[in-house]
Amino acid sequence: MTINDVTSRISQIQSQINLLTPASNPVSSAAFANALSATSLTSTASGGMASAGATADGLAVVEEAKQYVGVPYVWGGTSPTGMDCSGLVQLVYKEFGYDLPRVSADQARAGRPVASMAEARPGDLIAWDNSSRNSGVDHIAIYMGDGKMIEAPRTGLDVRIVDVPSTPDVIRRILPDAAPVTSTSPTTTASVSGGGVPSFVPYADAFNTAGRTYGIDPMLLSAVARQESGFDAAAVSSAGAQGLMQLMPATAKGLGVTDPFDPTQSVAGAARLLKDLMSRFGSTELALAAYNAGPGAVLKYDGVPPYAETQNYVRSIMTTMEATT
Template identity: 85%
Template sequence: MTIGDVTSRISAIQAQLDMLAPASNPVSSAAFANALSANSLTAASGMPSVGAGATADGLAVVDEAKQYLGVPYVWGGTSPTGMDCSGLVQMVYEKFGYDLPRLSADQARSGQPVASMAEARPGDLIAWDNSSRNNGVDHIAIYMGDGKMIEAPRTGLNVRIVDVPSTPDVIRRILPDTAAVTSASFSPTAAPTPGGAVPSFVPYADAFNTAGRTYGVNPMLLSAVARQESGFDAKAVSGAGAQGIMQLMPGTAKGLGVTDPFNPTQAIDGAARLLKDLMTRFGSTELGLAAYNAGPGAVLKYNGIPPYAETQNYVRSIMTTLEATT
């Protein structure tokens, strides 16, 4: 037996132990592996905390844009201390793995066209061509829904929320049409469940099994994600603001119809729908997990699992747990 075989077997055993452990158990498979190997991968230095909250839906984009409310307008600015209209758009979407052009005229040609404001969704870009001196649009903003937008307006004013002042000359959708996941996207009837049921001694086993049966997601996969995300801690809050057992960002939770992400049953149900959508969209469990952790934009950008140590470890750890328990 090679050293690699031994290490693989140790990881599988630890995964089984972790599934048996109560939520209060401080030992994780990652910590166990680090104790055995000095060569274990670690999260990249300075890498932002991502988790499920990085999933790019329109409400998450709006929530991110709100972080910059009150920042002064600075022509050509692209930093949290000062930004112009296209700088705001570029910074917000960069958080979700989208590398948009720097100029508003170029941003207004990105993504897909939206026919009218009646079809506009939160997170869409709305833009105006106010001056004949420029080639293309010269002002761009992020649509919030309900006739409001977030903009970096002009010198002397700060990033703000205002009513959409007039019909935009251009409306563009950067996010995939399937990015907004709602309860209505899935049939509430029972679907065939791949994989086995979560044993009763695992925390919230009933919720994992119910959600798995309802949406056709392996309940053991849901359980493994919860262990990786929060250690089965329904009250967990990350440094980035992700909440609950499945670590949903507030905007993502709202888009999923989860009114209380600290309620384990609601959170698990929402996460099951989200994972089902991501795995269907990207065609595999591994890519679905990568999108759950780093966001669909990052998976699309790199055409696979992003080269982030955190995301690669995340996918590897969950798949190891899944393989050891099925």
């Protein structure tokens, strides 16, 4: 071994040690990229994108509905300038290709039943039969998760976000179900044959396994984890995002993640979400923007939103990815 070989090996080890440094002493994206590049591993896990799944669409339904907060209630209204409760539901779901009935009583028979609020997911319809004068339900709303809903309440009030006031009489799911994410036994191999995240990166097995399962580049998952939490599986943000991939509780529930602090579940949930976002928006950049700022923001601005945080987020991860290819 020559002196140059020794020097090169020392530099590589130093890079690896930097990657294991906790979030309190983060390394730069360039250092992260250089260390990954030094392994000479190239990811081959990314494949063709599948159709958008229910969980990401459920979150997108909520984001779509949020844009109408503040719009006046208009009885019989079905437009962005004024709407009633069923008009809101119909307008929102129309954006995703669902032609729901016009009135709440008929909407409450669409899709399929959900047994209880404990099983409700973002995007589900929740409805009440408050009046004996009508046949069937007379008020319907879109469930957001975490006990919140979006509704067009009544004359004199605007579309708003409120706590679910009582147990709904009807809960319906319009979107297709997705299989829940469950923990899997970690692999013992140091790296994925044919490419993947190298073994010295924290949680490499989780990134590689999720990448194979959902057809997402494991390097992308690893870069998102570094950006989101600094590889801290116990991280909790000021906004309430949890775990390695910083999933909000409602998002985690919608993705079937029962424990966001379990790194395997967190990475698998994030992989599923990113896969769906990439399928919906057609590019990694827009998928990352939606992961950070929400699908509604990407739809609103027809691209990466003009938020400094989101633009820096996308730029940092894409720079890391470009440096590893």
